[in-house]
Amino acid sequence: MSSAPSTALRICPLCEATCGLTLTVDGGRVTAARGDRDDVFSRGFICPKGAAFPEVDADPDRLTSPLVRENGVLREAGWDEAFDRIAARMRPLIEEHGPNAVGVVLGNPNVHTVAGALYPPLLIGALGTRNLFTASTVDQMPKHVSSGLLFGDAFAIPVPDLDRTDHLLMLGANPLDSNGSLCTAPDFPGRLKELRRRGGTLTVVDPRRTRTARLADRHLALRPGTDALFLAALVHTLFAEDLTDLGHLAAHVEGVDEVRRAVEDFSPEAVAAPCDLDAEAIRTTARELAAAPTAAVYGRMGSSTVAYGTLGNWLVDVLNVLTGNLDRPGGALFPLSATAPAPRPAGPGKGFALGRWTSRVSGHPEAKGELPLAALAEEIDTPGEGRIRALITIAANPVLSAPDGRRLDAALASLDFMVAVDPYLGETARHADVVLPPPPPSQSAHFDFAFNGFAVRNQVRHTPPAVPLGDGRMDECEIHARLILAVSGMHGAPPEAVDALAVDSTLAKAVTQEHSPVYGEDPRAVAARLTGATGPERRLDLMLRLGPYGRSHGLTLDSLRAAPHGIDLGPLRPRLPGLLKTRSGRIELLPAPIAADLPRLRAALGSVPDPGTLQLVGRRHLRSNNSWLHNVPALTGGSNRCTLQIHPEDAARLGLEAGALARVKGEGGELEAEVEITDTVRPGVVSLPHGWGHDRPGTRLGVASRRPGVNVNQLLDGSRLDPLSGTAVLNGFPVHVSPLL
Ligand SMILES: Nc1nc2c(c(=O)[nH]1)N[C@H]1C(S)=C(S)[C@@H](COP(=O)(O)OP(=O)(O)OC[C@H]3O[C@@H](n4cnc5c(=O)[nH]c(N)nc54)[C@H](O)[C@@H]3O)O[C@H]1N2
Numbered sequence: 001m002s003s004a005p006s007t008a009l010r011i012c013p014l015c016e017a018t019c020g021l022t023l024t025v026d027g028g029r030v031t032a033a034r035g036d037r038d039d040v041f042s043r044g045f046i047c048p049k050g051a052a053f054p055e056v057d058a059d060p061d062r063l064t065s066p067l068v069r070e071n072g073v074l075r076e077a078g079w080d081e082a083f084d085r086i087a088a089r090m091r092p093l094i095e096e097h098g099p100n101a102v103g104v105v106l107g108n109p110n111v112h113t114v115a116g117a118l119y120p121p122l123l124i125g126a127l128g129t130r131n132l133f134t135a136s137t138v139d140q141m142p143k144h145v146s147s148g149l150l151f152g153d154a155f156a157i158p159v160p161d162l163d164r165t166d167h168l169l170m171l172g173a174n175p176l177d178s179n180g181s182l183c184t185a186p187d188f189p190g191r192l193k194e195l196r197r198r199g200g201t202l203t204v205v206d207p208r209r210t211r212t213a214r215l216a217d218r219h220l221a222l223r224p225g226t227d228a229l230f231l232a233a234l235v236h237t238l239f240a241e242d243l244t245d246l247g248h249l250a251a252h253v254e255g256v257d258e259v260r261r262a263v264e265d266f267s268p269e270a271v272a273a274p275c276d277l278d279a280e281a282i283r284t285t286a287r288e289l290a291a292a293p294t295a296a297v298y299g300r301m302g303s304s305t306v307a308y309g310t311l312g313n314w315l316v317d318v319l320n321v322l323t324g325n326l327d328r329p330g331g332a333l334f335p336l337s338a339t340a341p342a343p344r345p346a347g348p349g350k351g352f353a354l355g356r357w358t359s360r361v362s363g364h365p366e367a368k369g370e371l372p373l374a375a376l377a378e379e380i381d382t383p384g385e386g387r388i389r390a391l392i393t394i395a396a397n398p399v400l401s402a403p404d405g406r407r408l409d410a411a412l413a414s415l416d417f418m419v420a421v422d423p424y425l426g427e428t429a430r431h432a433d434v435v436l437p438p439p440p441p442s443q444s445a446h447f448d449f450a451f452n453g454f455a456v457r458n459q460v461r462h463t464p465p466a467v468p469l470g471d472g473r474m475d476e477c478e479i480h481a482r483l484i485l486a487v488s489g490m491h492g493a494p495p496e497a498v499d500a501l502a503v504d505s506t507l508a509k510a511v512t513q514e515h516s517p518v519y520g521e522d523p524r525a526v527a528a529r530l531t532g533a534t535g536p537e538r539r540l541d542l543m544l545r546l547g548p549y550g551r552s553h554g555l556t557l558d559s560l561r562a563a564p565h566g567i568d569l570g571p572l573r574p575r576l577p578g579l580l581k582t583r584s585g586r587i588e589l590l591p592a593p594i595a596a597d598l599p600r601l602r603a604a605l606g607s608v609p610d611p612g613t614l615q616l617v618g619r620r621h622l623r624s625n626n627s628w629l630h631n632v633p634a635l636t637g638g639s640n641r642c643t644l645q646i647h648p649e650d651a652a653r654l655g656l657e658a659g660a661l662a663r664v665k666g667e668g669g670e671l672e673a674e675v676e677i678t679d680t681v682r683p684g685v686v687s688l689p690h691g692w693g694h695d696r697p698g699t700r701l702g703v704a705s706r707r708p709g710v711n712v713n714q715l716l717d718g719s720r721l722d723p724l725s726g727t728a729v730l731n732g733f734p735v736h737v738s739p740l741l
C-alpha cells in the first residue's frame with residue numbers, strides 16, 4: 001500500500017543563505033524540492049544546489065551504518081560496538097598521554113547542523129584538549145580576531161545592511177556563485193540587483209571579473225593579497241581630505257588619532273604599485289564612500305585567507321566606523337539572533353585575549369581557542385612530548401581543504417586512533433578507525449544557530465525532520481552525545497545526560513544574572529517548564545527563552561513550531577554600546593596586536609611579486625560546495641570545472657594552449673591541470689578551485705572518483721599564514737606555470 005505524496009519544510013543546509021525548501025515526500029523519500037514561497041526570509045528563492053536536495057539526500061554512497069577497522073580493513077558495525085571501541089581506545093590513551101594527545105577537527109558542515117552547534121563545545125570541554133582545529137583558520141578567523149580586538153567579542157561581526165544601503169564596497173566575495181558568506185541573505189544576487197535599481201552603488205574589488213563584478217558600477221581588479229594596502233589608502237584619504245565623520249559613534253570610539261598616524265605612510269600613490277591600481281581610482285573610491293548617505297564595506301574569503309588577513313578585516317570596520325556607518329541602518333549592523341544571550345547592560349567587558357597558549361611545534365598563538373589547521377599535520381607527525389596521537393574529525397575533510405594534503409594524509413595514517421563523524425568515506429574519513437555516519441539531512445531537524453547571527457534580517461525558523469529516522473540510523477545529536485560520553489569516562493550513560501548537564505550549567509549561571517529573564521528563579525523550576533521531546537530540543541527551547549526575544553516576543557520552541565515558515569523579527573537595529581565587551585567599554589580602534597602587525601604591512605609597500613611567478617587565487621562554482629558535493633551527478637555534469645584559468649597574455653607568453661595540460665608548481669608540490677584561457681582573471685593571476693583531488697584509494701565516492709580533479713592545496717606547504725589569526729594563505733600565493741611537454 002502506498003500513501004499519497006506529502007510535503008515537508010526543510011531549511012537548506014547547503015550554503016549560508018539558509019533558504020526555506022518545500023520538499024515533496026513520497027514513500028519515505030524526498031522526490032522534489034522547491035523554494036518555500038511562504039518562508040519569512042527566503043520567500044521562495046532556491047538555487048540549483050537546493051533544487052538538487054533530493055539527489056544530495058539520497059546519494060547511494062552515503063554510509064548507512066558505522067564502520068569499524070579490523071585488521072586494517074573497515075567493516076560495517078553496530079552503534080554499540082562502534083562506541084564501545086571508542087571508549088576502549090580513547091580512555092587509556094588520554095590517561096597515559098594527557099588530554100592534548102587527542103586532537104579535534106571541526107569542519108564546515110558543523111555550522112549547518114543542530115548537532116554541530118550544540119555539542120562540539122561540550123566535547124572540547126570534556127576532553128580538555130588544546131589541540132582544536134577548525135575550518136575557521138582556512139576561512140574567517142581574521143574577522144573573529146579583528147572583531148574580538150575592536151569590539152571585545154569575536155562573534156560581534158557586522159553585516160552589510162544589504163536591503164537598505166546606498167553604497168556597498170565589497171572585497172574578495174563572489175556571492176553570485178557562493179550565495180554569500182558572513183552575510184546570510186537568501187537571493188543575495190537579487191538583493192544586489194535591487195540595490196542598483198534603487199540608485200545605490202556597488203563597487204567590487206576582485207582580481208577576477210566575476211559574475212558579481214559584472215553586476216557592479218565599478219570593478220577594481222587589484223593584485224591578490226593587497227587588500228589591506230588598498231583599504232589603508234582609503235583610510236589615509238579619509239583623513240587627508242577631512243572626510244571622516246563618526247556621527248553617532250563618536251562617544252563610543254577611542255584611538256581615532258592613533259589610526260590617523262598609523263596610516264600616514266599608506267597614501268594612494270604609495271599603494272598604487274603593489275596593488276596595481278590607479279591612485280586616483282583609490283581616491284575616488286574613498287570620496288564616494290564618504291559621500292554616500294549610507295554605505296557598508298564588506299570583505300570575505302578573498303580578503304581573509306591572505307597574508308594580511310586580520311589587518312584587512314580590521315580596516316574594513318575602521319572604514320565603517322570612520323564614515324559613521326557602523327551600527328546604523330543602511331550601514332553595517334550587528335544582527336541579534338534568537339538564540340544569542342539576552343543583551344546585557346552597557347559597560348566594560350573582559351576584552352579579547354590572543355595567544356593564551358601556543359602550538360607545540362611552531363609556536364603559533366591560539367586564536368579563539370583554536371590552533372591553525374595548517375599546523376595539524378606537524379602536530380601529528382613531529383615526535384615528542386605532547387604529540388597528537390588520536391584525532392576526532394567531525395564534518396571535516398582537511399586532506400583536501402587544508403594546505404599540504406599529502407603530508408596530512410601520511411600523518412593521519414600514522415595516528416594511534418581516529419574517529420570520523422561523517423556521512424561519507426571521503427579522503428579524510430578513510431583514515432578513521434571508527435566512522436560514525438549521521439543520517440541524510442531529510443531525517444534531521446534544522447535550526448540555524450550560527451547563520452541567524454550573520455543574517456541581514458532578524459528572523460527565526462525551525463524545521464523538524466521531513467522524514468522519520470531510518471532503520472539503524474542515529475540522529476547526529478545522539479551521535480555527538482554518545483561520543484562525548486565515550487571519551488569522558490561516562491560510556492553507557494544515557495545521551496540525555498549530556499543535554500541535562502548543559503541545561504543545568506546554563507541555568508545555574510542565568511539565574512544569577514540581573515539582565516536574564518530567569519534572574520532569581522529556581523533553576524529546577526525553569527528546567528521543568530522546558531518543552532521538547534529530546535535533549536537538543538529542550539536545549540533549543542531554553543536558549544530561545546533566555547534569548548533576546550524570549551520575553552519580548554514570548555519566543556519558545558512551541559511558539560516557533562506554531563509558525564512553520566518562520567517568524568520575522570524585523571530589520572537589523574543598532575546595538576551599541578551594549579554589545580561592546582572591550583575592557584574600555586568602547587570600540588578600541590587601534591588595538592595593540594594590530595599596531596604591532598602594521599610594520600609588516602608597511603614593508604609590503606615596496607614589494608611587487610617576482611615577475612617569474614603567477615599569483616594563484618581560488619574560485620567557487622554555484623553547483624559545488626567545498627569538497628563534498630562532487631559525488632552528486634545532478635551537480636557535477638557538464639564540462640570540467642577544475643581548470644586553471646589564465647589570462648590570454650600570460651598564456652601566450654608561457655606557450656599554454658586552451659584544453660592542454662599545464663604543470664603548476666608551488667612551495668608544497670606540483671600538479672597538472674587543464675588550461676582555460678580567459679580574460680576574467682587579471683594578468684599575473686591564475687585561478688584554480690579547491691575541494692578537488694578525489695583520486696585517493698580507499699574512499700567510497702563512486703561518482704567523484706571518476707572525475708577527481710586536482711587538489712589545489714597541494715601547492716601549499718602550510719607555512720604561509722596570517723600571523724595574528726593563524727589563517728592559511730589560500731589566495732594570492734606564488735606558483736610557477738609551464739606547459740606540460
Ligand atoms: N584553496 C582553498 N582551500 C579552501 C578554501 C578556498 O577557498 N580555497 N575554502 C576554505 C573554506 S572557506 C572552508 S569552510 C573549508 C571547508 O573545508 P572542510 O571544513 O573540510 O569542509 P568540506 O570540504 O565541506 O567537507 C565537509 C565534510 O563534512 C561531511 N559532511 C557533510 N554533511 C555532513 C553532516 O551533516 N554531518 C557531518 N558530520 N558531516 C557532514 C562531508 O562528507 C565532508 O567530509 O575549505 C577551505 N579550503
Ligand SMILES: Nc1nc2c(c(=O)[nH]1)N[C@H]1C(S)=C(S)[C@@H](COP(=O)(O)OP(=O)(O)OC[C@H]3O[C@@H](n4cnc5c(=O)[nH]c(N)nc54)[C@H](O)[C@@H]3O)O[C@H]1N2
Binds near residue numbers: 174207306618625
Ligand atoms: N557554490 C558554492 N557556494 C559556497 C561554497 C562553495 O564551495 N560553493 N562555499 C561556502 C563557504 S564555506 C564559504 S566560506 C563561502 C565563501 O564565499 P565568498 O566569500 O563569496 O568567497 P568566494 O566565492 O571564494 O570568492 C572569493 C573571491 O575573492 C577573490 N579573490 C582572491 N584573492 C583575492 C584578493 O587578494 N583580494 C580580493 N579582493 N579578492 C580576491 C576571488 O577571485 C573570488 O572571486 O561560500 C560558501 N558558499
Ligand code: SF4
Binds near residue numbers: 049
Ligand atoms: S542558495 Fe544556498 S541555502 Fe539557498 S537553496 Fe541554494 S544552496 Fe540552499
Ligand SMILES: [Mo]
Binds near residue numbers: 108135139
Ligand atoms: Mo568557508
